[in-house]
Amino acid sequence: MTFRTLDRADTVPGSRSAPAPPRASASLEAQSVSAWFGSHKVLERVSLTMSAGGVTALIGPSGCGKSTFIRILNRMHELVPGAMLAGRVLLDGDDVYGDQVQATDTRRRIGMVFQKPNPFPTMTIRDNVLAGLKLTGQATSGRDALVEQSLQRAGLWNEVRNRLDSPGGALSGGQQQRLCIARALAVGPEVLLMDEPCSALDPTSTRRIEETIGEIARDVTVVIVTHNMQQAQRVSDQCAFFLAAEDEPGRIVEAGATAQIFDAPTDPRTADYVHGRFG
């Protein structure tokens, strides 16, 4: 009754002989997205285009709906009891909330890294990386190569190459978070969502993860929620500033190229926020 039973995927005929090459990154477009928890509306008609192969940073004070928005993009929002939403989310032009679309497929194509590192603690590092393949029934015979490739891309390979069979829970916080990135990359997502991935980490680990983002952005579209203005400036190409007035749902105040948002914002509230005058 352990995870091992999933190993049957090994024997599926027609398995690929090499690790899956990273799929081409895809564009993601939110159209007029609103969200509720019960009767409480938390997002109001948010539209945003996240271009393929770019890094989009979502910034704004706490409680303005950034995390809700990012969880709507890969259909994690609907797992919360009482959660509802309106609008459309287009992944390369196809609505992920379409009638024919399965949430599991969407989540496989749009990976996610959470605020708190959440590796499977009892699984080995290797099994953590391969967990997504096993969970989605994808077969590949080049497992060792895929493990190495994914850990390389997440910038963790050199630290763990000699202890791939020790449990994922035994790593430090920063290493755990990079393991989670490797785990998400191993299934070959077209988009990677990161919900404040560095908020629980020390500065060194934060820098490592920012480097990782820079490297993977070549073949994966990255959307990152962050409270750290410097981080948003360092890693992103474009920025969206979320804000919620008191007792009102969150909206996007301004979105555009990162340089423009930080150096020449059109809305005074954006200028105040990025210059640290509130939030």
Added chain:
Amino acid sequence: MAATDFDVPVGLSGDDIPLSVAVNRSPADRRFRLAARASGASTLVVMGLVAVFLAKGAWPALRIAGARFFTRTEWNPDAANGSFGIAAIVWWTVMIALIALLLAVPLAVASALFINEYAPRRLRRALTALVDLLAAIPSLIYGLWGRAFAGDALAGVARWLSRNAGFVPMFDVRGDAYDSSTFVAGVIVALMVLPIATSVMREVFAQTPVAEKEGALALGATRWGMVRAVVLPFGRGGIIGGSMLALGRALGETIAIALIISPKYVVDARVLERGSNSVGALIALKFGEAGSTGLSALLALGLALFAITLVVNFAASFVVARSRSGAGVEA
């Protein structure tokens, strides 16, 4: 786990000596420690007294029967040349408990998972209450129900099984009587232990960290995939613990089994056939008519049951302690 104790350096010298820290407990703290220790010790004292009482009462019978107490199958302690042993009785007790567990554990795991992971939120509360309600039904009622109604239906199942799979030794039946069997008793006991097993497992499954569950789902896992990868490994201790609790109850069950079975004093594998036995049921049935040797023999039987349940419970707590749920970073 944490490295609280430290090694004293070899070349200890000068002022650099570890302090011996004095612990000054407040009077309130001391009183509480005393009370807590006393109540902890009282459990052991009661257990010890029960064991001593049983052993003392059982001694005359054990002296008469000797080692054959463990190997004989008949039970005639009060006859002139009385011979008696626990082999058949313990055998059938264990068989009833095993059948009960075989049916109850998978059902309990499935119910616990359904209530926690699949049922809509409103249904979840109702189901939890219903399962707990099952535990509140007195075992006498289960026994009556099993004897009066379920027995007939189960006899039909038993007949079908033995006709179609009679080549399996366990399903073999001599004669044509399928009621009052080990199988019927096992099914009824399974229903009785189902609630406790389900609620222990449900509580442990519910502790599964949401972050890990979301981690699996965000990789594209189905709900069942998530359950297998995260919830079941995390809840392993709960599954074992719940099963062992159920086993303890099944071994000790008395009145329901006494109502259902008709006693037999042979050791065989034919669980579908009429006739079975059980320590609890036998004690309940024979206590009133027992002579002095008979009474002592029954106490010896009770001592055997006491020892078995003790072993089962210790084994369970050992296993549960070894497989710490979820957090088990066994590095």
